[in-house]
Amino acid sequence: MRCSRYGRLVSVGVAALLAATAIVLLWPRLAGPGGSAGADSVIVLRVANWGGPAVDPSFMKIEHEVLAEFERRHPGVTVRVENIPGRGQYVPKLLMTYVAGNPPDVMTLDASSAAVFIDNGLLADLMPTIRGDPAFRLDDFFPNVVDIARQGDRLYAIPSDFTPMVIVYNKRVFDEARRPYPRPGWTRSEFLETAQALTVRSPRRPAPLRYGFNFQKEMPLWFPWIWAGGSDVLSPDGRHAVGYLDAPATVETIGFLADLVRTHRVAPSLSESAAAGVDLFRTGRAAMTMTGHWSLIEYRVDKMDIGVAAVPTSGGGRVTVMYEAGLAISAASPHKEAAWEYIKYRVSTEVQKKVLASGLAISANKGVARSFAGDPVEDAFLEEVPYARRPWGSRVERYELVEDLGREMMEDILTGGVPARDAAARTARLIEAELERQ
């Protein structure tokens, strides 16, 4: 061959290209974020959680201390927390890791989407491990909270913390208006009366200066009213919406909520909520709101004087929904023992006390929960616990779609002017069609 100089150049180029390709293809094995260890001595335990960086750095500090302590007690294990922020992003993104074959070892299981992971066989059954571990007692936890991750005689997650949904009210606003605080077992009409009395309008501005109630269109936030109204959105087996979402009692509840905005105007319209940007209750522009324990953190920062009341009833008795986070182990995890140690550690009394001192939620550990009692707000939350039922998302895999359609139904009613009965009937049919898909 002639042109040996160029020939060499070409061969060098080709060799470089091959080398680069090899590096690119091999790199994932060398530097990928796998859970397995290169060396035998160090296990990297990957833990998935939602949420992102908390604005409160002291919260992150406690987290780091807790993790560091675990690593100190278990040399050879490094914990790596993987946050997946974004509303509505946690479940699909986490599922993608399962699909991609690199799921975390431990995942935080949200009760509202527990069925997705449980029904698809992605999680390990913890009952054998529990039975074989004398150091762990399932009795330490609230039974109705444990049941969230139960399916038959299998248990897929240990509950960590939870909250029943309640009505939180601004005591100062009540005091100024000389209204008595809500009494236990108060009814919907009493609620409406209270909201009307606390709504302050000004002739000069179209929007009220203060609303009686901060209504929000997201279904998880108005769902308790349905149960308190004595009905439900799905059949007991979770397969049908027609006959339930469009049942008269349910429609009545939905209409009641819509009327708060449309007719009585004690709650902000959807565009007003959007315009406000911030939590109206927190800024004092709403006298009452429906929320969970997590909001207490912000309210404490703002030094608000608040009270807690049960969801007003209308034939459903005293009932509410609870939202909960549990810890589960991936069925495919190669580090199940380390994962179990981690879970036990996180739900232990000492760690729960430390982490939940911030007030984020109620500990599923009975002893820890009661150790925070004594504060009237905390006591009110604890009193609701026996009446709190597990959310539908822990039983029905496709429930996220139900919540999406529920939100759209509320939007249809509030901004589209569709009567509640028609919107509910249409939404029930849509949900039914979705649930029928395999």
Next chain:
Amino acid sequence: MSAERSNWRGYFFVAPATAYLLVFSLLPMAVAAWLSLHRWHLLRAEHPFVGLDNYAAALADPFFRTAFWNTLVFAGASVPLGMGFALAVALLVDQRLRGIGVFRTLFYVPAVSSGVAISMVWIWIFMPQDGLINSALRLAGFAGDTDFLGDTRFALAALVLMSMWGGLGPRMVIFLAGLQSVPPSLYEAAEIDGAGPWQRFRHITLPMLVPTTFFVLVTSTIAAFQLFTQVYVMTQGGPRRATDVVVYHIYKEAWHKFYLGSASAQSYLLFAALLVVSLIQFRLMRRQLKEAAEAWQ
């Protein structure tokens, strides 16, 4: 002898690119077609063959139809408006003014910016009360409380406006190139004949621009049909599905509901629609394109 030599070596040159396209373009397309004929849920083990059921279900699904309609409306509005706007700006910058280059560069900046970042800023622009548009309205004496992104009447229009702003740069540059390739002698001759500026524009500029216009039309349409990032960041398909466009709908079908078969069928429906629209555009402009080609000779 040398013809033979360049024959097989030619294959060597085009081999890498062809291989890429085969593996990462044609293969996925074939797989997508195959997926679309099955019920393929990402987490389930069984993937039964269902023939054209996915296609039929998509066409019958009111939500998919809404997404399709939204996409057509969006393209139907943003493409002509965007093109008209870009042509006007191209005419404006096709002048020998001092610093014109700076302006040309400036108009291109949105096109090279992070789509996510821009979407975040435009959320503010459209916000009720404190947003840019509403603040300006209030300064002018109007009530500034329209929630553009939250109002089913305005949400899609808001996205159209945003796409006009963002798509200006590349379209303007292409039009500019077209404008600058028109021989000035044609304009001079017309001026001598007494033609005014509007007549010059109509009878010289526009016809000469036909190939350019066609290119911008086709590429703008393809892009408009594939709107995604803005919807993902700003509206998530709402309010009440007013901004649910096909690509976003497919995204939710595939990556939130995990029905890959159904999503693939919907993708092919989009592809088919795009082909039909492109064919229509080609047919409509065929005469002008031929005339323009002749005029260029």
Next chain:
Amino acid sequence: MKRLGMLASYVLLFALAATTVAPFVWMLFTSFHPPLAPIPTLDRLFTPREWAFGNYAYVLSFPELPVARFFVNSVLVTAAVVLTQLAVCSLAAYGFARMTFRGRDALFTAFLVTMMIPAVVMIVPLFLVVDKLGWLNTFAGLILPYPYLSTAFGTFLLRQFFLSLPGSLDEAARLDGASDLQIYWHVILPSSKPALATLAAFAFIWTWTDFYWPMLATSTVDMRTLEVGLSVFKDAYGATNWPLQMTAAVIVMAPALLFFLALQRYFVKGIVMSGLKG
């Protein structure tokens, strides 16, 4: 009269420039507002309660959202894609422009047709293919599927350009006994620097700002690219912490913007060169 026309033009130009630039100015100034401050309206934009220059250090140093890692990922992926695109497209363009072989024009038409395919059609199966290869959440998975974005376009661009180069240099080199590869390397490529720069510029921007595929192909934070990382920021800080979100947005946008400003003439002029207009 001409003066009036000029004045009118400048007025319009400045007005348009203002609307183009306004969102970026707002982004920049909001990023200096204290976190959790109310949304800056026009009157408050330039006068925050206090100037929070520390936002940048805060965002950059947050361990849970490693901006530096996002940046490195973006750089690696984009550099790899741009380099492979330059190599692959220029080779193919040379083949189409300078060589004859059976099926050449048909193959080129096929290339053009792939440009028309909406990306969404291919992403679902692409995901499955990449998954089967075990490349999800790896650099290979991020880099190698990229050519679907611009291989056809890059080949088209360069081929048009190569066609416009005079064949005299080729012939001279061939008389000297150079092979096709040598002509490609020593004659065509050096004369094509502007076109190559244009392709590099486009490929850079498309890859750097791509969102859909990196979002799907990466499942852990440390593999995310800057663009995807930004949407993670947005989700993490919620809809209420605008200043920090804008800080993140500025950080993400700065490299691409600087790159563009440095190479802007290749964007604006490059299109002319490719003869795309016709």
